[in-house]
Amino acid sequence: MKFPFISRPSVAVGLATLVLLFVCTRCPAQFTPSTGPGSTNLIPQAQLIQPQELVHLLQAAGTGKPLLLQVGSHLLFDEAHITGSVYVGAGSQPAGLQQLQSMAASLSKKKFIVLYCGCCPWNRCPNLGPAFTLLHDMGFTNVKVLYLANNLGTDWVAKGYPVERSH
C-alpha cells in the first residue's frame, strides 16, 4: 500500500503513533460509577440471586417458584415487569413499605420471596435495602434480592428474559 503523503516509512510510523496517542488521550477512560449512599449495601451477598438463576427457577416446573415483588417505581413497572411479579410500592417511601408490610403480613415466614427493582444502577438503588430489611425484621427467612447491575432494561428485558406490561 502506498502513502503518497508520507515518503519515509519511519515518518509514517511516527505520525500514526502520534494520532493513536492523541485519540487515546481524548477517549474518556472507562467510567466507574461512584459508590453512593445506595441502600443495597444493607443486603448480604448470600441473599442475592442472579438474573439467569431466577430465569431457571421461573422456567422450572413445580412448586419452587418464588413470589416476585417489585419494590421500585410504579411507572417503570407499568412499562415492563418480570412476568408474574407484583407491584408493592417503592421501598424508599413510607407508603411503599407500609404496602409491603400489609401484603407480607398474611404470608408464611418461610415463603420464598424475590425482591427486585432495577430503577437505577445497583449501588444506587434506594428501594431494595429498606424492603429487604423490613422483611428480614418481620422474620422472613427465605428472601432473595435480584441483582440487576445496571437496570431492568439492560439486565433483564434486553436479554430476552420473560416480561409483561400492565396494560
Place this chain on the structure above:
Amino acid sequence: MSAVTSQRIARKAAPGPEEGPARSFALRRFALILLLVAACLAAGGTRSAHAATSLVHKRAPEFVRTDLGHKRLDLNAYRGKVVLLNFWATWCAPCQVEMPSFVAWQKKYGPQGLQVIGISLDDDPALVRSLYGKLKLNYPVAMGDVKLGDLYGGVLGLPVTYLIDRHGMIQAEFQGEADLGKIEMQLQLLLPSR
C-alpha cells in the same frame, strides 16, 4: 572476530539493497494498523452506551406535554436548538448528581442554542415540584408516562439522557451514571461555534 560474523553485524547495522524495501513495507503496514486502531477507538468513543435499543442517528420521537409551570412543552418547537433531553426521577440518586450540571449548562450554553428538557418518571408530581424548587432548575420539566417511555424505546432504568441536534436527530444517548465530561464534550460539538 571471523569474517562471517563481521558480515552479519554489518548487515544488521546497514540494511542491504534487498532488505530496504521489505523493511519499508513492514513499517508502512505497521503505520496503517496503528491508524486503523486509532480510527476504531475514535469511533468507539462516540458510540451509544446502550446499542441494543439505541435511537442514535434516528429522529427524536416527538411529544407534547404540559410542564410543571402549566406551559405547553412541545419537543418540535425546539427545532433549531440543541436539546438535552433527560429522563430522571426524585428517587434516582445518580440523576440528582447530574442535574446541577444541566442547570449550569443551560445557563452557560443557553445563549448558544442549548435547551435542557427534563422528563420525570416519578409517580407523584408533588415530589417533583418540591425538588424542582430545591435544585433551582432553570429548564422545563414535565411528568413522563408509559407512552413517552415507549416512544423512547422503553425507559427502564434511570437516568437516561439524549442529545438531539438542531435538526431533531438524536446524536448521543447516555444510560446510567454517565460521565458528565463526555456529555459536555459531545454537547459542545453540536452547538454552533461562536
